[in-house]
Amino acid sequence: MTEEHAEHILSYGKLTTVWVTLLVLTAATIMVTRVELGVWKVWAALAIASIKSGLVIAFFMHMKYEPRLFRIILFVALFTLAGFIGGTFFDVLYR
Amino acid sequence: MSQETAMAEGGFWRDTGRTGIGAWIFSTDHKRIGLMYLYCVLGFFLVGAFLGLLIRLELMAPGPTIMTAKTYNALFTVHGVVMIFLFIIPGIPASFGNLVLPIQLGARDVAFPRVNLFSWWLYATGAIIVLVSLFTGGGAPDTGWTFYVPFSARTTTNVSLAVFGVFVLGFSSILTGINFITTIHRMRAPGMTWTRIPLFTWSLYATAWVQVLATPIIAITLLLVVTERILGLGLFDPTRGGDPVMYQHMFWIYSHPAVYIMILPGMGVISDIIPVFSRKPIFGYKMIAFSSLAIAAAGSAVWGHHMYTSGMSDTGVLVFSFLTFIVAIPSAIKVFNWVSTMYKGSISLEAPMLFALSFILLFSIGGLSGLILGAAATDIHVHDTHFVVGHFHYVMFGGTGFAFFAAAHYWLPKYFGRRYREKPAIVGWVFMFIGFNILYFTMQVLGMEGMPRRYYDYLPEFARLNFVATVGSWILIAGVIIVVWNLWHGLFKGEAFAGNPWGGATLEWSVATPPPTENFEEDPVVTHGPYDFKGAGVP
Numbered sequence: 194m195t196e197e198h199a200e201h202i203l204s205y206g207k208l209t210t211v212w213v214t215l216l217v218l219t220a221a222t223i224m225v226t227r228v229e230l231g232v233w234k235v236w237a238a239l240a241i242a243s244i245k246s247g248l249v250i251a252f253f254m255h256m257k258y259e260p261r262l263f264r265i266i267l268f269v270a271l272f273t274l275a276g277f278i279g280g281t282f283f284d285v286l287y288r
Numbered sequence: 289m290s291q292e293t294a295m296a297e298g299g300f301w302r303d304t305g306r307t308g309i310g311a312w313i314f315s316t317d318h319k320r321i322g323l324m325y326l327y328c329v330l331g332f333f334l335v336g337a338f339l340g341l342l343i344r345l346e347l348m349a350p351g352p353t354i355m356t357a358k359t360y361n362a363l364f365t366v367h368g369v370v371m372i373f374l375f376i377i378p379g380i381p382a383s384f385g386n387l388v389l390p391i392q393l394g395a396r397d398v399a400f401p402r403v404n405l406f407s408w409w410l411y412a413t414g415a416i417i418v419l420v421s422l423f424t425g426g427g428a429p430d431t432g433w434t435f436y437v438p439f440s441a442r443t444t445t446n447v448s449l450a451v452f453g454v455f456v457l458g459f460s461s462i463l464t465g466i467n468f469i470t471t472i473h474r475m476r477a478p479g480m481t482w483t484r485i486p487l488f489t490w491s492l493y494a495t496a497w498v499q500v501l502a503t504p505i506i507a508i509t510l511l512l513v514v515t516e517r518i519l520g521l522g523l524f525d526p527t528r529g530g531d532p533v534m535y536q537h538m539f540w541i542y543s544h545p546a547v548y549i550m551i552l553p554g555m556g557v558i559s560d561i562i563p564v565f566s567r568k569p570i571f572g573y574k575m576i577a578f579s580s581l582a583i584a585a586a587g588s589a590v591w592g593h594h595m596y597t598s599g600m601s602d603t604g605v606l607v608f609s610f611l612t613f614i615v616a617i618p619s620a621i622k623v624f625n626w627v628s629t630m631y632k633g634s635i636s637l638e639a640p641m642l643f644a645l646s647f648i649l650l651f652s653i654g655g656l657s658g659l660i661l662g663a664a665a666t667d668i669h670v671h672d673t674h675f676v677v678g679h680f681h682y683v684m685f686g687g688t689g690f691a692f693f694a695a696a697h698y699w700l701p702k703y704f705g706r707r708y709r710e711k712p713a714i715v716g717w718v719f720m721f722i723g724f725n726i727l728y729f730t731m732q733v734l735g736m737e738g739m740p741r742r743y744y745d746y747l748p749e750f751a752r753l754n755f756v757a758t759v760g761s762w763i764l765i766a767g768v769i770i771v772v773w774n775l776w777h778g779l780f781k782g783e784a785f786a787g788n789p790w791g792g793a794t795l796e797w798s799v800a801t802p803p804p805t806e807n808f809e810e811d812p813v814v815t816h817g818p819y820d821f822k823g824a825g826v827p
Contacts, residue, residue, distance in 0.1 A: 262473070273501045276589055281537045284592065284604035 203252060211252045218245050298705065299802030313409075316401035317805055319703060321408050322386030328415065329383055330772070332374040333689075337768060339367040344727070344761040347754050350746055357744040361430035362445070364742060366422060368433025369450065373457050374415055376688055377546060380553035381499075382411070382464055384695045385492045387703060389468060391796040392486045394477025394814060396806040399470035403463050410460035417453030421446045432742060434543070437524040437535045441516045448517050451510040458507045461549070465499030468492050477795075479814030486794045486818040487576050491556025494580035498545045498552075502588060506542035509535065533599050540591035548587040550684060551651075552580055554691030555622055558644045560818075561698055562626050564792045565641035566633030569819040572625040579618035586615045596664050597671045605664045612662035619655055623648060639713035640790070643694035646721050650686025654679055657732060672742075675735025678728045686724060693717075693771060698790065700779055705802045707785035708778025712770055719767025726760030793817075793824035 218241050225237045251257040256264060300319045304311040312320055343363055346353045355363070390398055398404050422428040425446035431439055440447050472485070472493050485493075512523055513535075522528030524535045563570045570576065592600060592608030600608075626648055635641070657679040660666045670676065701707040730753050735741075739750045746754065788797040793816065799807055816823025 269497070270501060273588060277505065277541050280589060280592065280607075281534075281541075283607045284533070284537065284595075284600045287601035287603035288599075 203255075208252065211248055215245055215248060299800060300805045301705075301802055304805075314405070316397070316405050318386045318390050318397050318401065318404060319803060321404055322383050322388075323703070324408055325378055325386060325411070326383035328411070329375050329379050332370050332415070333379075333692075334768075334772070336367055336371040336375055337765060339363055339370065341761055341765050343367060344758040346744070347746070348758040349755065350748055350751050352745075358430065360744045361742075362422075362428035365429050365432055369418060369429070369454070371684075372433055372546075372550075373454050374418065376550045376684060377457075377461060378411060378464075379550070379688060379692055380557065380695060381468070381492055381495050381549070382407070382460075384488075384557070384692075384699060385464070385468060385553065388699060388796055389489050389492055390471060390475065391799060391803060391807050392489045392794050392818075393472065393475055394480050394795050394808065394812040395471060395475035396808065398467045399475055400467050404467050407460045407463040407467070410456055410463065414453045414455075414457035414460060417456060418450055419453075421449035421453055425449060434539060435510070435513060436539075437513065437516065437532050440513055441524065448514050451513055455507050455510050458503045458510075461499045462503045465496035465503070468496040469500065472496075477812045477814055481814075483574065483577075484814055484817050485577070487559035487570065487573070487580075488553070488556035488794075490577040491552045491559070491580045494584040495549050495552045497581075498549050498584050498588065502542045502545040502549075505538060506546075509538040509542070512538075533595065536595050536598055537591070540594045544591035544594065545584070545588045547680075547683070548583055550688045552583060554647065554651075554688040555580065555583075557691045557695045557698070558626060558647050559622070560792075560794065561640050561644040561694055562629050563819045564698075564790050565638065565644070566630045566635050567791070567821070568629055568633040569817070569821070570625070571628035571631075572621070573817070573819065575621050576625050579621040582618035583615060586611065586618065590615055590662075593662050593667070596667050609662060609664045613659070616655065616659060616662075623652055623655075638697075638790075639708075639710060639717060640694050640698035642714060642717050643690050643697060646717070647687060647690045647694060650682050650690060650724070653729075654682030654684075654686055657682065670735050672740055673735035674731045674739045674741055677741050678731035678735060681728045681731070686728070690720075693720075696775055699796070700775065701785040702796060703802050704779040705785055706779055706782040708774050708782055712774040716767045716770030716774060719763055719770060721767070723760050723763030723765070723767055727757050727764055728760075730757040730760060788826065791821065791826045793819055793821045793826055797826075798824070 222238055222241050225234065225241065228234075230237060250267065256267060300317055304315065304317075306314060312324055315321065342354070343360070346355050346360055346363075386398070386404070390396065425448075426444040427446060429435070429440075429443070429445045429447045429450045431443060431445075431447060435447065435451055440451075472489065476485070515521055516523055516525075522530045524530045524532045526532065559570060559576050590608055590612045592604050593612045596605050596609075637645075657675070661670065661676060661679060697708065697713060734750055734753050734757070737750065737753075739746055739754075786801045790797070795812060795814070796803070798812070800809075
């Protein structure tokens, strides 16, 4: 209850770097669709999307600078979502 | 001013800048919001119970009895929607949670009082939308409360508006969950460590997580049903590449954890009442607290057990059946700990305790019949029969419903400064308990014999037991009327209730009766556990 934290202001340079990285990764997503990877195509797209959302959460949403509790809460939410999707695939993949 | 008058008009009842209804519907005081929820959910409970009574009257004898088949379909749908979304989900958390949680933590209010009021407004708006949907458009939905596709995408009844109402109600639930989680993390009084939090508040903490994480899924699912109806996208239509079973997954991903939104707060109520009326500290405090979290976590992973006969893969059936059995472990931990708490206790059988004791029995019957449904091999035989209806009424009504009345008898006198009469409360409880078992145990037997649920008519061999069940519903409703009337009359006109007559050691019993607007004259410093009666100085 006492873990007050100071406002953390990110520099324009850092924000721009993250933004450019996101654009590069978007381009990478498109390029991956043109390479013949078979079933790995989906995993590649999902991996890139995960990195992108990770960057957005960490820097644009400031999660990197928040107290540990908030990061745990975010993890619980993501873990739950993964559980919901994963559980559904016990049906869809084996039908 | 006599002591009696002072109590009924004192505390948070008096301290307000506004007058009339505005002092309530614009108040950010958690106690007033809790009472507004209480009046609403109690009203909807009575409406739902009346609809249930009509359903039983129709089933009293084979063939048409008092209504048409179309009316019957609408009635069981509306009974389900009202009871699930308007009564039991907000039932204990929004009403008693709001009334009790901040005081139990030593806080002056919840973390976001305005958001709390907004939650109530969303609830009221959602409720009005649902009620309007019953009487407009193509009439009351006839899909069952589950709104299963493909029927819900095709029926001409007013499904779109009804599911939109449920969508709005969902946001009320999410905001209440966020508010409670934040309050528990940020607003605890000095000395209120995690292991001094009362178990009712612990159960609300676990519930709030489920509300926040699972409710968005039903929101998006119901919106998809609306888009399916309006735009005909074919999301759930196999002829256009859709998957109707996917709807069931998405629906139950929320609606099964929602069962724990319903039952966990009830378990919390029981965990607070049993030690007080046994004059003994709770047995296994930490295990009960953590089992709430375990139920919330495990309960979020078992939704597939509603779909064993829906065409799900065998692997899915196997996995979900296994996971379902895991939920029984934390549930059993609670039951064993409650019973152990009472062992060698000085038990006093007053109304809250009687409701709490019947909770343990009825919930156990409901839980154990749930194992029959959780095991795929036995579920195949009783799926969609009256056995299922009996089972979930044992858990939902025998569990949460009885816990709701236990909480009402335990806490409401503190907030009203007046109390109900004990004898009618016990008479009402006896009627409820007997009527309940005649009604729902008979349903389970009927289901075992093969009587399907949601059927307007049935074979002659089911006639006798259906008649018995209907008689049970009359006894049950008589008990409900006695209990509600006695509570209502007592809380507004009964004798004065002051101090801490039950002898509770949690913080809500240390404040004035009724509690003042900001709960505490001075910020409390917590020096003892929630069930440490000696530490609290309670005899």
